[in-house]
Amino acid sequence: MIGMNHFLILSAILFAISIMGIFLNRKNIIVVLMAIELMLLAVNFNFITFSSFLHNIDGQIFVFFTLTVAAAESAIGLAILILLFRNMRGVNVQDMTQLKE
Amino acid sequence: MLQTVFFYVFSVILVISALQVILAKNPIHSVLFLILAFVTSSCLWIMLNVEFLALTLILVYVGAVMVLFLFVVMMLDIDIETMRKGFWKNLPLALCLGLVVLAEMVMVLVTKPVVVYQITQTDNSISNSNQLGWMLYTKYSYPVELASVILLLGLVVAVALTLRPSSKNAKYQNIAKQVAVSKTGRIEMVKMQAEKVEVIVDEKVGKDKEVSV
Amino acid sequence: MTIDNKFLYLAIILSPLVSSIIVGFFGWLIGKKVSHSLAILGVLISTIGSYIVLYRVQFEGLYFNGILYNWLTVGSQSFSVGLLVDKLSSVMLAVVTSVSLMVHIYTIGYMAEEEGYQRFFSYISLFTFMMLMLVLSNNFVQLFFGWEGVGLVSYLLIGFYIKRESAIFANLKAFLINRIGDFGFLLGIGLILAYTGSLDYGVVFSHMSNFTHAIMPGTSWNLITVICLLLFMGAMGKSAQFPLHVWLPDSMEGPTPISALIHAATMVTAGIFMVARLSPIYNMSHTALAVIIYAGGINCLFLGVLGIVQNDIKRVVAYSTLSQLGYMAVALGCGAYSVAIFHLMTHAFFKGLLFLAAGSVIIAMHHEQDMRKMGGLGKYMPITYITMLIGSLALAGIPPFAGFFSKDMILESAELVHKLGLPGGGFAVFTVYTSVIVTAIYSFRLIFMTFHGEERFRHVDNHHGQDDHGHHAVEPEESPWVVTLPLILMAIPSALVGWFAASDFVSNKILSGSVANAGWFVTNMQEEIVPLKMVLEGFTHIPVYLALAGILIAWLFHKNPKWSDKLIKAIKPLYVILMRNYYMDDLYINLFAPIGRAFGRFLWTLGDMFLIDGLIVNGSAKIVDWYSKILRKLQSGYVNTYATFMILGIIILLTFCTRLIFA
Numbered sequence: 001m002i003g004m005n006h007f008l009i010l011s012a013i014l015f016a017i018s019i020m021g022i023f024l025n026r027k028n029i030i031v032v033l034m035a036i037e038l039m040l041l042a043v044n045f046n047f048i049t050f051s052s053f054l055h056n057i058d059g060q061i062f063v064f065f066t067l068t069v070a071a072a073e074s075a076i077g078l079a080i081l082i083l084l085f086r087n088m089r090g091v092n093v094q095d096m097t098q099l100k101e
Numbered sequence: 102m103l104q105t106v107f108f109y110v111f112s113v114i115l116v117i118s119a120l121q122v123i124l125a126k127n128p129i130h131s132v133l134f135l136i137l138a139f140v141t142s143s144c145l146w147i148m149l150n151v152e153f154l155a156l157t158l159i160l161v162y163v164g165a166v167m168v169l170f171l172f173v174v175m176m177l178d179i180d181i182e183t184m185r186k187g188f189w190k191n192l193p194l195a196l197c198l199g200l201v202v203l204a205e206m207v208m209v210l211v212t213k214p215v216v217v218y219q220i221t222q223t224d225n226s227i228s229n230s231n232q233l234g235w236m237l238y239t240k241y242s243y244p245v246e247l248a249s250v251i252l253l254l255g256l257v258v259a260v261a262l263t264l265r266p267s268s269k270n271a272k273y274q275n276i277a278k279q280v281a282v283s284k285t286g287r288i289e290m291v292k293m294q295a296e297k298v299e300v301i302v303d304e305k306v307g308k309d310k311e312v313s314v
Numbered sequence: 315m316t317i318d319n320k321f322l323y324l325a326i327i328l329s330p331l332v333s334s335i336i337v338g339f340f341g342w343l344i345g346k347k348v349s350h351s352l353a354i355l356g357v358l359i360s361t362i363g364s365y366i367v368l369y370r371v372q373f374e375g376l377y378f379n380g381i382l383y384n385w386l387t388v389g390s391q392s393f394s395v396g397l398l399v400d401k402l403s404s405v406m407l408a409v410v411t412s413v414s415l416m417v418h419i420y421t422i423g424y425m426a427e428e429e430g431y432q433r434f435f436s437y438i439s440l441f442t443f444m445m446l447m448l449v450l451s452n453n454f455v456q457l458f459f460g461w462e463g464v465g466l467v468s469y470l471l472i473g474f475y476i477k478r479e480s481a482i483f484a485n486l487k488a489f490l491i492n493r494i495g496d497f498g499f500l501l502g503i504g505l506i507l508a509y510t511g512s513l514d515y516g517v518v519f520s521h522m523s524n525f526t527h528a529i530m531p532g533t534s535w536n537l538i539t540v541i542c543l544l545l546f547m548g549a550m551g552k553s554a555q556f557p558l559h560v561w562l563p564d565s566m567e568g569p570t571p572i573s574a575l576i577h578a579a580t581m582v583t584a585g586i587f588m589v590a591r592l593s594p595i596y597n598m599s600h601t602a603l604a605v606i607i608y609a610g611g612i613n614c615l616f617l618g619v620l621g622i623v624q625n626d627i628k629r630v631v632a633y634s635t636l637s638q639l640g641y642m643a644v645a646l647g648c649g650a651y652s653v654a655i656f657h658l659m660t661h662a663f664f665k666g667l668l669f670l671a672a673g674s675v676i677i678a679m680h681h682e683q684d685m686r687k688m689g690g691l692g693k694y695m696p697i698t699y700i701t702m703l704i705g706s707l708a709l710a711g712i713p714p715f716a717g718f719f720s721k722d723m724i725l726e727s728a729e730l731v732h733k734l735g736l737p738g739g740g741f742a743v744f745t746v747y748t749s750v751i752v753t754a755i756y757s758f759r760l761i762f763m764t765f766h767g768e769e770r771f772r773h774v775d776n777h778h779g780q781d782d783h784g785h786h787a788v789e790p791e792e793s794p795w796v797v798t799l800p801l802i803l804m805a806i807p808s809a810l811v812g813w814f815a816a817s818d819f820v821s822n823k824i825l826s827g828s829v830a831n832a833g834w835f836v837t838n839m840q841e842e843i844v845p846l847k848m849v850l851e852g853f854t855h856i857p858v859y860l861a862l863a864g865i866l867i868a869w870l871f872h873k874n875p876k877w878s879d880k881l882i883k884a885i886k887p888l889y890v891i892l893m894r895n896y897y898m899d900d901l902y903i904n905l906f907a908p909i910g911r912a913f914g915r916f917l918w919t920l921g922d923m924f925l926i927d928g929l930i931v932n933g934s935a936k937i938v939d940w941y942s943k944i945l946r947k948l949q950s951g952y953v954n955t956y957a958t959f960m961i962l963g964i965i966i967l968l969t970f971c972t973r974l975i976f977a
Contacts, residue, residue, distance in 0.1 A: 002108045005210050007149070010112050012210070014119055016203035021123030022957055023195030024188055030128050030174055032957070034135050037166070038119055041142055044154075052149040057232050061241050063154050064233070067161055068248040072255030074166050078173045079259040085177050198961060205968050 004053045011045035014038060029084075033077050040070045107148060115141040126181060128174045136167045153230040319370070319378060323397050326363040326407065327446050329356040330414075334439035341432025353435040354418045357442055361415045364407040371404040372824065379452050379516065391507070398452030398515060402655065402828035406449040406587060409659050410580050412807075413666045414442045416800035417575040420670050423797035424571050424677060434474065438575060441467040445580050449587065454503045454513040457588065461499070461552065464581045465492050471576060472568040481567040488561035491902075495551015495558055502544030509537065519594045526598055542595060542602030546609075549585025553639050556612040560898050562636055563620075566628040570673030573628060578635045578669050579662035586642045586658050590651040593830045600737060603647045603832075607731070607738035610643025611745035616896070618749045621756035623892045626683045627672045630760050634709060635665055637749055641724050644742050649832020650727035656819035657720035660811055664708035664717055667804035668757075671702035674797050675764055678790040679771060685763040692765035695792040699765045701801040706761050708808045710754040710861045713849040718858075719812030721750070722848070723820055725857055727835060734834055750857050754864025762872035813845045 021035030044063045051059025118141060121134035139162045146155035237245055333356030337349045344352070370376035378399040385393045418438060425434055444467060448460025473485030507513055509528070510521035528537035549555065554562040565577045576582070589596060589606070596602055618637030624630045638661050645654035676683055678695055692699040708717035728746050732739030771790070792798065818824035822831050852858050871878050882889050894900065948959070 002105050002148075006108060006112075007145070008210050009207055010115065010145075012203055012206035013116055015206070016199040017116070017119045017123060019202055019961055020195040020199035022961065023191050023198060024123055026191060026957075027183065027186060028128065028179075030170070030177075030179070031123065031131055034122055034131055034170065037135065037162075038122060038138065041139065044158075045142060045145075048146055048149055048151050048154065052151055057236050060151060060154055060229075060233055061236055061244075064157070064237070065244060065248055067154075067157060068252060071161055071166055072251050075169065075255045075259045076262070078169055079262040081173060082177070083262050198965065202965055202968065205965070 004049055007049040008046065011042045011049065014042035014045065018042065029081060033074065033081070037070065037074065040066060104148065108145070111141050111145050111148075115145070126185060128179060128181070129171070132167060132170045132174055135170070136163050139163050139167065150229055152228075153233050319367075319376065319399075322363050322367060323378070323399060323450070324382075326360045326367065326411070327443065327450065329359040329363075330439045330442040330446070332356060334436050334443060337432050337439065338436030341436060346431050349432045349435050350418070350422050353439045354415070356439055357411060357415045357418050360442065360446065361408075361411040364404070364411040367399060368404045368408045371399065371401055377827075381452075385455075391511070391513075393455045393513070394453065395456055396452035396514070397450050399450065400828040401825045402587075402591060403449050405655065405659065405824065407446065409662045410445050410449060411442065413579040413662050413804075414438070414445075414575060416666065416670070416804055417571045419796055420574075420673070420800040421569075421571045423794045424673050425569065428569070430474065434471075434569065437467055437471050437474070438571070441471070441576060441581070445584070448584055452515055454506065454515075454518075457591075458500070458503060461548070461584060461588075462496065464576070464584060465489070465496070465552070468492075468565070468572075468576050468581055471572040472565045474568050474572065478567065484561070484564035484567040488565050491558050491561040492551045495548045497547070498544045499548025499551070502541050502548065505537070505541045505544065509541075515591070522595050522598065536599065536601070538595065539599040539601045542592075542599045543605060545592065545595075546585075546589065546602060546606060549588055550609060551585075552588075553582050553585030553643070554613075554636055555585070555609045555639065555643055556617065557898065559613060559617060559636055560895070560902055563629055563632045563895070566626070566632050570628065570669060570676060573632070574666045574669030574673070577632065578665040582635065582639060583642070583658045583662065586639070586646060586654055589646045590655050590825075590829050593651045596646070596651075597649065597830060597832050603649060604737035605647075606643050607647030607742045610640045610645075610647055611738070611741050613637060613640025614644060615640070615745040615749045615752065618752040618756070620892055620895060622752065622759060623889065624756075625685050627675060627685050627688070627760065627764065628669070628683055630685070630756055631665070631668050631672055634668075634753065634756060637753060638665065638709070640749070641721065641746065644746055645724045645727055647738060648724075648727040648731045648742060649835045650723070651829045651831055652819050652822040652825045653720065653723045653727055655825060655829065656815060657724060659815070660708065660716035660720045660808070663804055663811060664705045664715075664808040667701060667705040667801060667808050668709065670797070670801055670804060671698050671705060674698040674793045674801065675702075677793050677797065682771070685760065687771050688764045689767045689771070690765070690769035691790055694790045697792055697798045697801060701798075701805040702765070703761060704805045704809050706757040709757045710864065711750060711857060712861055712865075713852040713858060714812065714845075715809050716807065716812040718852060719816040719845070719848065720819075722852060722855075722857060723816070725750075730835065730838055734838075736834070747857065747860065750860040751864040751867075754861040755868050758865045758868035759871070762868060767872060816845050816848065 018035040018038040021038065022032055025031035025035070044066055047059045047063045047066070051057065051063075115138055118134045118137040122131045122138060125131045125134060139158055143155040143158045146152075146158065330353075333352045336344075337353050341349045367376070376399065378397060381394040381396040383395040385395055387393075418435070421434065421438065425431055428434070441464060444460050444463030446460075448457060448464060451457045451460060469485045469489045472488050473481045475481045503513070506518055509525055510518045512518055512521065522538065525537050529535065530537050530540050547558075550558045562577060562582065566573055568577070596606075614637050617633055617640065621630050621633030621637065624633060638657070642654045642657050642661070645651070645657060674695065675688065675691060675698060678691065678698075679688060682688070704715065708715035711718045711721040725743075725746050728739070728742040732743045815824065822829065822836070871881075891897065948955070
């Protein structure tokens with residue numbers, strides 16, 4: 001029988017993979033953004049799992065809002081990405097060192 | 102039994118596609134695998150009787166966000182080779198950190214099993230979408246409004262960021278200025294003297310030089 | 315005479331202050347004449363008021379002890395401006411204001427051609443105000459305020475000739491030496507506050523008896539003795555007691571009226587006044603009284619001797635002031651506080667007179683102060699001569715002048731203490747008797763050198779040649795009436811005050827209730843004093859003959875100038891020691907000052923430069939600098955570095971939150 005832990009461990013694996021993704025693709029900001037989406041998915045997975053097993057609908061409401069915010073976030077993130085690409089002819093994270101100067 | 106089989110099948114697909122998202126050389130492949138990951142997790146969510154959010158995930162994420170990603174990735178001219186630089190160098194650290202996080206989370210789950218309390222007895226006769234709808238428009242109506250404002254903000258910011266008012270091709274009209282124009286502003290009478298030419302004798306060279314004044 | 319008493323007190327205190335402020339700030343506007351008129355008016359109001367108060371206190375039993383204004387409250391302790399009008403303060407009021415009035419009038423003549431005329435008047439009026447605050451205070455805070463106030467004005471006036479380097483040195487010296495005394499004074503006040511919880515005289519006196527046998531924590535010292543000695547340290551500074559006396563001779567750099575007012579009649583006696591005011595406390599500590607006797611005795615004899623070798627007319631009078639302050643201190647130490655105040659009063663008159671007369675001579679000699687360049691002035695300036703003679707006779711203790719009465723009583727109290735076998739008695743008797751002769755010698759040496767004999771000022775021209783600006787071309791003449799009037803007015807009490815006040819002071823009738831003489835003094839001095847009898851009896855006692863012998867010695871040496879040369883040759887080493895002020899100045903300048911400076915430099919380098927500047931100010935900046943040098947390595951500017959640290963943070967947080975390591 002599939003219990004709550006199965007889902008939680010699955011989401012933990014997803015989370016770990018997304019962390020690894022951020023480290024592996026340090027230069028590619030698009031993949032970093034996608035890893036963040038993956039991370040959010042893992043978080044949502046947790047919410048859904050608890051909500052479903054605890055029979056509490058509030059968790060799902062939270063997921064709903066997370067989705068909303070994540071959508072807005074990725075829209076803005078991609079807009080910034082385009083702006084970045086336009087100004088620097090690339091999306092290399094290593095080039096983004098304006099803060100340093 | 103069938104549920105277990107489905108769970109493992111979907112889980113394997115989800116983990117593999119997630120791994121592919123971060124490992125694929127081509128960002129387009131990453132995006133496609135991410136879509137696969139979303140779809141698979143949507144299937145898993147349906148197994149948990151969360152059909153509304155599962156559908157929303159597909160509609161919002163796969164239908165909108167991921168298409169946006171795909172669009173951006175395709176639009177931008179990305180040098181894949183430079184992007185992949187340092188991939189192998191970072192691998193040990195990434196593996197270490199990822200495994201540590203995973204180990205910690207799993208250990209939490211194993212050593213401290215979650216006790217399931219029956220907090221709210223949900224009525225199974227009402228569908229999940231119905232329940233969610235009730236909650237959203239009663240208890241959570243203000244947060245829903247806030248969420249809509251955030252979405253609007255995202256829209257405005259995305260437009261404002263990518264808009265290029267300084268572009269040379271852009272043409273603007275200042276209506277107020279056009280209306281307020283007067284005759285003197287249009288024509289200006291200028292009196293100019295004819296240009297004179299003065300001749301100076303350069304004594305050293307003995308040549309005449311023309312200097313305009 | 316139905317002036318409200320409280321209004322009267324305020325008028326006495328505030329009128330000098332008001333005139334000081336007006337003259338000080340608007341003196342340039344209102345001119346010299348209006349300035350000095352205003353200043354004198356202010357002091358005149360004070361003086362008249364003081365005499366009314368004196369009359370009412372002595373004959374109508376007026377007594378006032380109250381708070382005028384609550385200055386600040388700290389916790390349960392409130393500091394207020396209060397007045398204590400009793401017999402002691404009324405006597406002091408009369409002395410201070412009358413001497414001050416005389417000096418104000420005198421100043422018109424003395425300072426006529428000096429720069430900073432208005433400034434001077436402003437200062438002396440301010441001084442009068444401060445002195446009145448000191449005298450009238452009913453608590454230690456106000457006493458300290460007046461104490462420091464008169465110190466400040468003294469500092470300003472010693473350095474009145476701001477362009478003269480020696481004056482600046484002298485006022486700095488006076489200020490620094492007084493700081494030492496004030497340090498002790500403040501510690502004493504602090505101890506009183508700590509133990510009695512109050513700074514009000516009345517409350518302190520009533521509480522003090524609880525501490526008769528109290529011991530300073532951590533030591534084996536008697537608490538009261540410690541308090542008394544600390545307070546007396548303040549008095550040592552202000553009243554120039556050995557070894558804090560070194561500033562007083564140098565203070566003669568100031569204008570002469572100041573020497574008369576501040577450095578002879580009033581301010582320097584503040585220490586004596588303070589001890590008398592606190593007599594209930596001092597009576598509880600025989601040790602402190604013995605210390606006072608020794609300090610006073612040293613002043614009395616050894617500093618008096620210095621007066622004999624001085625040639626500067628003002629310095630002679632200054633050393634005699636030191637000696638007379640020593641007399642007062644001995645009287646205090648003998649428990650005869652009222653006698654000390656009596657001597658304070660007579661001394662204020664005759665010493666003020668001597669200074670003013672010396673100033674008159676200085677005017678006549680066009681600001682020449684060296685007695686070797688004077689002589690034979692008696693016939694040119696008779697008023698000055700006669701008044702100064704009266705002052706000197708009073709100083710030497712020749713009956714029936716005022717000094718005789720007060721000094722005789724001090725001798726008697728010293729003898730009494732000796733007879734009772736109290737500590738310091740023998741020393742007191744020895745010093746006071748010896749200094750009678752010393753006093754007579756230096757005061758009449760001054761008279762003879764200045765007013766008799768050869769007119770040496772006529773030779774001066776030849777010595778100085780072209781240096782001389784024709785100063786002495788004119789004959790010396792009597793000073794204007796503004797100078798001589800105060801001399802005459804001061805000469806009258808110098809001559810007569812003893813007749814009226816002697817018996818009252820000894821029986822303490824005049825100060826009863828405010829000054830408590832020591833028990834032994836009260837029990838042994840019950841005999842009624844009849845001035846005439848005292849004068850007549852005086853001729854059967856040694857002191858008068860000692861004084862006359864002193865005058866004779868002075869006259870002999872005056873008649874035979876070679877004697878003094880021979881004597882100087884015979885006791886050359888001693889003479890050098892005397893001329894160098896027992897090397898006290900050298901001791902201060904070469905030992906204490908370098909130690910003080912070294913200590914200051916040590917604090918400056920260690921405390922200021924190393925600890926504060928180096929460690930705290932620059933050190934904190936360096937730490938920030940060093941820390942940020944490390945931190946800037948983290949601040950690479952690469953977004954992924956930040957992401958890395960974020961994730962590391964998450965991991966650490968997760969580790970802690972899940973209590974994996976603590977489980």
